[in-house]
Amino acid sequence: MTELTRRDLLGGAGMAGAALALGPLAAPAPAGAAAPPAGKQAPGFYRYKVGSFECTSVTDGARTFPMPDMFVRNVPKAEALAAAEAAHMPKGMVTVPFTPQLINTGSKLVLIDCGFGAGMFEQSKGAIGQLMSNLAAAGIDPKSVDVVLMSHLHPDHTNGIRAADGSMAFPNAEIMVPAKDWAFWMSEENAAKAQSNEMMKGYFANVRKVYAGIENRVTRYEWGQEVAPGITAIDTHGHTPGHTSFAVQSGSSKLLIQSDVTNIPELFLRNPDWHVAYDIDPQEAAKTRHRFYDMAAAEKALIAGFHFSFPSLGYVEKDGSKYRLQPVRWSPVI
Amino acid sequence: MTELTRRDLLGGAGMAGAALALGPLAAPAPAGAAAPPAGKQAPGFYRYKVGSFECTSVTDGARTFPMPDMFVRNVPKAEALAAAEAAHMPKGMVTVPFTPQLINTGSKLVLIDCGFGAGMFEQSKGAIGQLMSNLAAAGIDPKSVDVVLMSHLHPDHTNGIRAADGSMAFPNAEIMVPAKDWAFWMSEENAAKAQSNEMMKGYFANVRKVYAGIENRVTRYEWGQEVAPGITAIDTHGHTPGHTSFAVQSGSSKLLIQSDVTNIPELFLRNPDWHVAYDIDPQEAAKTRHRFYDMAAAEKALIAGFHFSFPSLGYVEKDGSKYRLQPVRWSPVI
Numbered sequence: 001m002t003e004l005t006r007r008d009l010l011g012g013a014g015m016a017g018a019a020l021a022l023g024p025l026a027a028p029a030p031a032g033a034a035a036p037p038a039g040k041q042a043p044g045f046y047r048y049k050v051g052s053f054e055c056t057s058v059t060d061g062a063r064t065f066p067m068p069d070m071f072v073r074n075v076p077k078a079e080a081l082a083a084a085e086a087a088h089m090p091k092g093m094v095t096v097p098f099t100p101q102l103i104n105t106g107s108k109l110v111l112i113d114c115g116f117g118a119g120m121f122e123q124s125k126g127a128i129g130q131l132m133s134n135l136a137a138a139g140i141d142p143k144s145v146d147v148v149l150m151s152h153l154h155p156d157h158t159n160g161i162r163a164a165d166g167s168m169a170f171p172n173a174e175i176m177v178p179a180k181d182w183a184f185w186m187s188e189e190n191a192a193k194a195q196s197n198e199m200m201k202g203y204f205a206n207v208r209k210v211y212a213g214i215e216n217r218v219t220r221y222e223w224g225q226e227v228a229p230g231i232t233a234i235d236t237h238g239h240t241p242g243h244t245s246f247a248v249q250s251g252s253s254k255l256l257i258q259s260d261v262t263n264i265p266e267l268f269l270r271n272p273d274w275h276v277a278y279d280i281d282p283q284e285a286a287k288t289r290h291r292f293y294d295m296a297a298a299e300k301a302l303i304a305g306f307h308f309s310f311p312s313l314g315y316v317e318k319d320g321s322k323y324r325l326q327p328v329r330w331s332p333v334i
Numbered sequence: 335m336t337e338l339t340r341r342d343l344l345g346g347a348g349m350a351g352a353a354l355a356l357g358p359l360a361a362p363a364p365a366g367a368a369a370p371p372a373g374k375q376a377p378g379f380y381r382y383k384v385g386s387f388e389c390t391s392v393t394d395g396a397r398t399f400p401m402p403d404m405f406v407r408n409v410p411k412a413e414a415l416a417a418a419e420a421a422h423m424p425k426g427m428v429t430v431p432f433t434p435q436l437i438n439t440g441s442k443l444v445l446i447d448c449g450f451g452a453g454m455f456e457q458s459k460g461a462i463g464q465l466m467s468n469l470a471a472a473g474i475d476p477k478s479v480d481v482v483l484m485s486h487l488h489p490d491h492t493n494g495i496r497a498a499d500g501s502m503a504f505p506n507a508e509i510m511v512p513a514k515d516w517a518f519w520m521s522e523e524n525a526a527k528a529q530s531n532e533m534m535k536g537y538f539a540n541v542r543k544v545y546a547g548i549e550n551r552v553t554r555y556e557w558g559q560e561v562a563p564g565i566t567a568i569d570t571h572g573h574t575p576g577h578t579s580f581a582v583q584s585g586s587s588k589l590l591i592q593s594d595v596t597n598i599p600e601l602f603l604r605n606p607d608w609h610v611a612y613d614i615d616p617q618e619a620a621k622t623r624h625r626f627y628d629m630a631a632a633e634k635a636l637i638a639g640f641h642f643s644f645p646s647l648g649y650v651e652k653d654g655s656k657y658r659l660q661p662v663r664w665s666p667v668i
Contacts, residue, residue, distance in 0.1 A: 035443045035478040037388040038381065042472070044666045045376050054371040061666045088634065088649050088660065095663060109369045126667050138376070144369040300422065309663040315422050326422065327661055329429060329643035332378045332395045333460055 043137030044099075044130060046311035047334045050302075051250025053230065054104040054334070057304065057311040058135055060115030060160065061128035062097035064090065072267065073275040073282065080267060080274070087266035096264055098156050099312035100131060101257055101304050102140065103248060105229045109140075110147040111170065112231075112246060112257055113306060114160030118169070131160055132169065145170040147228050150177045151259030152240040153185050153207045154278070157306065162210060176227055179220035181242025199277070236261050236292060238285030239278070245292070257304045261285075261292050264307050265325040269293065269316065272323060293323045302328070377471030378433075378464060380645035381668045384636075385584025387564065388438040388668070391638065391645040392469055394449030394494065395462035396431035398424065406601060407609040407616065414601060414608070421600035430598055432490050433646035434465060435591055435638050436474065437582060439563045443474075444481040445504065446565075446580060446591055447640060448494030452503070465494055466503065479504040481562050483555075484511045485593030486574040487519050487541045488612070491640065496544060510561055513554035515576025533611070570595050570626060572619030573612070579626070591638045595619075595626050598641050599659040603627065603650065606657060627657045636662070 044059035071094060072080040081092065089095050100113040114131060121129030135142060148170050150158050158177075163169045184190055185207040194200035211218065221227045223235040223244065236245040239260045246257040262268035263276040272289040275282035296303055297318045304313050305325075313328040378393035405428060406414040415426065423429050434447040448465060455463030469476065482504050484492050492511075497503045518524055519541040528534035545552065555561045557569040557578065570579040573594045580591040596602035597610040606623040609616035630637055631652045638647050639659075647662040 035438060035474065037438055037440075038390075038473055039388070039668065041381050041666055041668050042379050043376060044664075047372065047375050054373070056372075059664075059666050062663075088662070097663070097666070104369060104371055106371075130666055139372055140369065309661075310666065311664070327643075328422070329396075329431070330378070330393075330645070332375055332393050332431070332464055332644065334373065334375050 044134045044310055045138040046313075046330070047138075048311075048313065048328075048331065049253070049334055050103075050248050050255045051230075051253035052106060053248065053250040055248070055255065056102040056104075056138055056140075057099050057313060058102055058131060058138060058140075059310045059312070060098040060100060060134075060156070061124070061126070061130040062095055062310075063124065063127055064093050064095040066092055067094040068277065070277050073277060075271075075274055083267050083270065089266070094264070094267075096307055097309055097312065098128060099304075099306055099308070099310055100160075101312075102135075102138075102145075103228070103231065105231070105250070108146045108228050109144055110149055110228045110231060111145050111173070112149045113151055113157040113259070114148055114169070116156055117159040117162055117164070119162070119164040120159075128156075132163075142170050143172050145173045148173045148175050149227055149231070149246070150175070150181075151245065151257075151306070152178060152181045152243040154203065154240065154260070155206050155210075157259075159206070159210055168214070174219055175214070175217055176219045176221050178233065178242035178244045179222050180237070181240050181244075182218070182220050184241040200280075236288045238281050238283075238288045240280050243285075243288075254301060255304060256292075256296060256301050258292065259306050261289055262305065262307065265305060265314075269305075269323050269325050294318070297323065378468045378644055379472040380647075380664070381472075382645075382647065382662075382665065383587070383668055384437075384582050384589045385564075385587035386440060387582065387584040389582070389589065390436040390438075390472055390474075391433050391647060392436055392465060392472060392474075393644045393646070394432040394434060394468075394490070395458070395460070395464040396429055396644075397458070397461055398427050398429040400426055401428040402611065404611050407611060409605075409608055417601050417604065423600070428598070428601075430641055431643055431646065432462060433638075433640055433642070433644055434494075435646075436469070436472075436479075437562070437565065439565070439584070442480045442562050443478055444483055444562045444565060445479050445507070446483045447485055447491040447593070448482055448503070450490050451493040451496055451498070453496075453498040454493075462490075466497075476504050477506050479507045482507045482509050483561055483565070483580070484509070484515075485579065485591075485640070486512060486515045486577040488537065488574065488594070489540050489544075491593075493540070493544055502548070508553055509548070509551055510553045510555050512567065512576035512578045513556050514571070515574050515578075516552070516554050518575040534614075570622045572615050572617075572622045574614050577619075577622075588635060589638060590626075590630060590635050592626065593640050595623055596639065596641065599639060599648075603639075603657050603659050628652070631657065 046057045048055050084094050098115055103110045116128050118129050118132045191204040194204050221233055223233050226232050230249050232247045234245040237243050245259050248255040268274050268276055273286050279285040293316045296316050314325045317324045380391045382389050418428050432449055437444045450462050452463050452466045495503055525538040528538050555567055557567050560566050564583050566581045568579040571577050579593050582589040602608050602610055607620050613619040627650045630650050648659045651658045
């Protein structure tokens, strides 16, 4: 076989049969001769530097689920499914990862967003709720976290402040929330208006449950504020009224933590005018996306995306009226 | 600050100054208040399934070095550097990762290529020679490896069969090499002809050194042969005369291990007619690339690439006369 043919590459019964005839290596090996399978993924953390800051992407996991009918509100479902399939997601399904960022500024250990909470690990059969075990694998003691900084108050970003037993998962941390999101979700008037929308009703109830009894421990921050050393809050509203991104700067190095400027990039960074079901003000969210990515592309800025595939870091490029995410190369050293 | 501006996103002294004026959070925190930096990357292994086979990408590391003048033989250096820079490599530099694949077929534990050898770890300041420590992190005992399968006999693929002290790194493994590569590198006539070319001279000397005294332990395999259960050798010559890729099949699931059909995809998968310095027959190597990627793109085949960024798995798409690599999404579970 000296020609590379389709059959060579793609195998199938024909090739296996032909190969079996070639020699003794194809004979079945004794069962159980090989090492047992490990059955376990590598720990989901990744380290990188931004100037003198040591940063760690720490994933809370990923969910793969049948694409809901209105996952993309303003395009036909078939078109959204085609985009997911073109990105090699399983047919009919969508995969959404969830990845907080941990920034060690040298003086503060800052966790930006905190996942669904370890209580979701069992319920999701290990798919999500991985943050605490991945932090442990990374050698991070939750007691050493100084600040938990929320980009907005959706459950996948905020519920992880509670351990499974309801206690504080990061007992020594200041909890910082965007003032505008806090005002929105804590408004009785807004909550009353949301009762006719099951998704929004759930979100309002969730915020109240998660923050019940700890309202006084929460620091509200404003856009433009340096919320921790070198970490500045940026207005990227639309996804939620107080949705916030962060500029991290150390020396001449920069990182943009986009939070949910998009949901999964395969659909919503590629197609910035597509409206994900979870955007509260989809028109504003789309405007924010264009502004954010136009600037990031022009500056070749490194971006961390909560819903980007782990390690959730990349560069954005303009591609006509669309954008393309170029994931970072994994560096085996830091 | 309610408008997202370039200054918001990209920071700089102006913004930091403005933010400092906003409140007490910007005051310097006490030195040493945060947890100490870890200073260490996560272990470089990644698990995935191909049918019932448990596969593990295990990286040997990556080298970043000034791009040599003839790194791409048939385009001006400025063009090659521009492609590297467009892929966000450091200016003037090129980054090349090295990632063997470990396949547990259930009956055999097969390591495909084995890196530079742990002896290179110190010399490279930890950049390469990581395979053994990453295997250990993945819970793999080198004694449990049944087969070490070489795609070809370049040092980054083959030298890792030797431990730093010269003993066998995988003492119980059968060592399998492509018959055509073995014949090429072991030929005295070829070695004599190579003496005028420093790179080739070094390669010939290396093969002889690495295999000295273990020639009888080496099994030579042919293209088309099922070299281990479900793993079939494919002719992808050009990079070297015996350069081999592998089709891994379990049930209806398939994986193509391309080995060095390209060097780094940012340059040579994107531009399949570019000739990397290390291709022995660059015309044949380019033909192989087109055939391999045309088929892989048509079939949407999962590909592992030795020089792809860790976890070194992706899908290839046609893009006019070029190709584009779409890395897999990291799955936090297997």
